[in-house]
Amino acid sequence: MSKTITICPIGFVEKDIINTIADCIEMRCGIDCVVSSRMENPKYAYDEGRCQYDSKLILKNLIKCCPQDALRFMGVTHVDLFVPILKYVFGLSQVEGKCSIISIHRLRPQFYDELADPNLLKTRIEKTVLHELGHSLGLTHCRNRHCVMYSSTKIDHTDRKQPDFCPTCFELLNWLIKKM
């Protein structure tokens, strides 16, 4: 298996954002990234009652399209994601699988009635990507508040942590990658 991560834009996603994600993974995890062709806007996953997109359905679709030789396959979208039991999620990873998805929707400062801030958005994207990738590679939440694997149930939590793994999570991550 190749040790590359495939990034897949779902619907329209700015090139800058995709580059941010690829750079971040390459720099923090030392894993090369490739960008796959864009998937269509996931209308099939839209829930009219909630005005949100069911991330489980999008994940199912990603699983179907996952390149065989990819170490991990990560979808990136602007749509607002939910899982049936929760009001929203920033991202979701397949349990014991290769696929994961992250949403930019709730990472934008504008969602919280704040002014647009490209730097803040970039940092939030980096943290969310590393967090979901960590899950996808087998890490669970970390108790260290500064570690990127610390649970984020709201944006404040994301803002408080660092865009990096704590030494323990980093060591575990490398060990998990080597085993693959």
Place this chain on the structure above:
Amino acid sequence: MAQKPSILVVDDEAAMRESLRDWLMEDGYEVALASSGKNAITMATEKNFDVILLDLKMPGMDGLEALRGLKDVSPQTEILMMTAYATVDTAVHAMKEGAFDYLVKPFDPEEIEIQIKKIIAHKELILENILLRKKLEEKYQFDEIIGRSDPMQEIFDLIGRVAPTDSTVLITGESGTGKELVAQALHGNSSRCYMPFIAVSCGALPDSLLESELFGYEKGAFTGAENTKRGRFEMADKGTLFLDEIGDISLKTQVDLLRVLQEKEFGRLGGEDTIKVDVRVIAATNRDLPQAIQENRFREDLYYRLNVISIDMPPLRKRKEDIPLLAESFIRKYCLEMNREEAKIAPSSLKLLMDYDWPGNVRELENIIERALVIGRGKEIIANDLPFSSRDIMSESFPKSLKMMEKMHIERILEECGWNISRAARELDIDRQTLYNKIEKYDIKKGES
């Protein structure tokens, strides 16, 4: 909780239970799924879950019925109910039936995270509490006080009867007889056992220091009082205060103490407020308090306040049959501490221990056993490991004159038989009249040996 906390998710909708499982697994929990209340009860019978997330609206057995069943099979598991807006009233009803809390679907991610962490922390606290209680119970059993002799059996019986009361107890006895252990056993077997046991060695402290130790002081009460300090009475609130060496306190402190015992309140040094406390006082002394009263060194009123119930600890020389048991227990304790194989005690050494008079009582025996194990290297404690020889014991305990030997022997047997003349005569193998004659001849009096 060293292992991963385990959670059972019970929901008839696959999408709900699976999305919850995936989310909980990211937090490192071990998650199991059940699609019905019936399934959940079967699973909870086979495995102890820390938390169960239970949907209220399910076909067949509904959440409330399942809740009752789950509480029956696994009462220690905390159950979080999951409900839609329309059934909040039912969820509240479920809480009355024993559910920990309820969550409205879909959850706010933070809300579920907080609820689960709250339950896990609550369970950890309960577990910690159970372990602590167990530790305390072990600590305060009578096991620490060793003795099969009649006098010790009477002490155990007395502790058992006195411990559950709130009465003040005065423990008397020579130094080293285990008065503090009795105080701990009284505390440990009372309803106050989970509250503090505070011991103060009154004799070890100068008068002014003892006062501030007992009652505390306010900031600036005297030079050097830089902060307010709580006294031992305050620390022992709802628990037990053990005042050791009570016979050594000054008359002034006796007055202060008497006031607290009467009023159950006191003030810190330099303070104006009155502090109320609920403290059981246990006092101990090796002094002859009635004698001290005669000599105006101890207040009679305080003596009667303290001496509501008295326990007199027998000296070791009056319960020598306990020596082998005590020695074995100390050998076990110190061998374990020294991480060495349990030593035995040679018969000749045991005889020496039995013959010795033990002025320092059980504490002295403990010290001698510890010393013997440190200096002796064999698997047995031999006579050379002991700090006294049979000759020392003979020269220390026995006079050279034959008459004095006879007098001492008769005194000893009379003491052992509790001055029962017939029994003592039988032990001495003489008739009662001969014994009376010898008592008269040697002027032996009860309690003087």
